[in-house]
Amino acid sequence: MTQTINTENTQSQMRKGVLELCTLSVLAMGEAYPTEIIDQLKGSKMMIVEGTLYPLLTRLKNANYLTYRWEESTSGPPRKYYKLTPQGVKLLTELENTWDEMADAVNKLLKENKHK
Amino acid sequence: MTQTINTENTQSQMRKGVLELCTLSVLAMGEAYPTEIIDQLKGSKMMIVEGTLYPLLTRLKNANYLTYRWEESTSGPPRKYYKLTPQGVKLLTELENTWDEMADAVNKLLKENKHK
DNA sequence: ATTTACTACTATGCAACACATAATACCTGT
DNA sequence: ACAGGTATTATGTGTTGCATAGTAGTAAAT
Numbered sequence: 365m366t367q368t369i370n371t372e373n374t375q376s377q378m379r380k381g382v383l384e385l386c387t388l389s390v391l392a393m394g395e396a397y398p399t400e401i402i403d404q405l406k407g408s409k410m411m412i413v414e415g416t417l418y419p420l421l422t423r424l425k426n427a428n429y430l431t432y433r434w435e436e437s438t439s440g441p442p443r444k445y446y447k448l449t450p451q452g453v454k455l456l457t458e459l460e461n462t463w464d465e466m467a468d469a470v471n472k473l474l475k476e477n478k479h480k
Numbered sequence: 481m482t483q484t485i486n487t488e489n490t491q492s493q494m495r496k497g498v499l500e501l502c503t504l505s506v507l508a509m510g511e512a513y514p515t516e517i518i519d520q521l522k523g524s525k526m527m528i529v530e531g532t533l534y535p536l537l538t539r540l541k542n543a544n545y546l547t548y549r550w551e552e553s554t555s556g557p558p559r560k561y562y563k564l565t566p567q568g569v570k571l572l573t574e575l576e577n578t579w580d581e582m583a584d585a586v587n588k589l590l591k592e593n594k595h596k
Numbered sequence: 597a598t599t600t601a602c603t604a605c606t607a608t609g610c611a612a613c614a615c616a617t618a619a620t621a622c623c624t625g626t
Numbered sequence: 627a628c629a630g631g632t633a634t635t636a637t638g639t640g641t642t643g644c645a646t647a648g649t650a651g652t653a654a655a656t
Contacts, residue, residue, distance in 0.1 A: 369571075375578050379582070380613090381493030381494035381642090383643080393592075398604075408588055408589045409585040414604090418604095419607095419643090423642090439603070440653090443605090455486075458487045462487060471583070472524055473502055473524045476524075477508045484640095492614055496612085496642090513633080515632080528614095534634065534635070535635095557623065557632060558622075
């Protein structure tokens, strides 16, 4: 029993790929640890949860787009501070282009076919 | 052996959810059969292939967002002309809002964190 | 000193979907 | 009959968002 199409579900689907771009974009400002990244994304109205972000960071790290260093915290366990590698910067640039092109295409289409 | 993050793959991921919106948007102009839909989307630089569109149309039809009628063709097998149901129109409106919100959030984020 | 609460990270599994691939069926012209 | 183009259907795979649960560290409260 699957096959549910609804707005909520589609929102998740739309986030796919974009979350990767958004995470890289946050890290373009400088290193950050997961909770900081989540807070910044929430501040931009881009929802993301731990269960999504942690695996994503691990994938990006394994693919050499990110590195991290441990840092002690005064209020809890040590944190992993992530930052972009040169390849990560390159990937970010490419994904920004991909996003721009797709967003343009969608906006154009929606405008053309606007229903009253 | 999985775990490949690259621009190509992310492009697919970004399309998820958006293709549903784009398909509904094309049908907002009036009924169309799959090949027409594909052509219109390609005209807007939104890539989609048969293997993606046919299952998508079936999902939307099963969820009562679309209906179709058969029509004979003078140059090949009969075609399924799809059109939006009232619920489909409603879904389209919701997805347009979802898209606008997400696109705004992403654009804002990219602008803020623009790397030099 | 044990409990509680908070923070940070890790592990596992599921569901949804794009896409590749292949197959089926219909029509037209030779 | 056969070939080629068009339209639809069926099946399987890989990626990923997210839910859920668990581990571990710190600090304040009892």
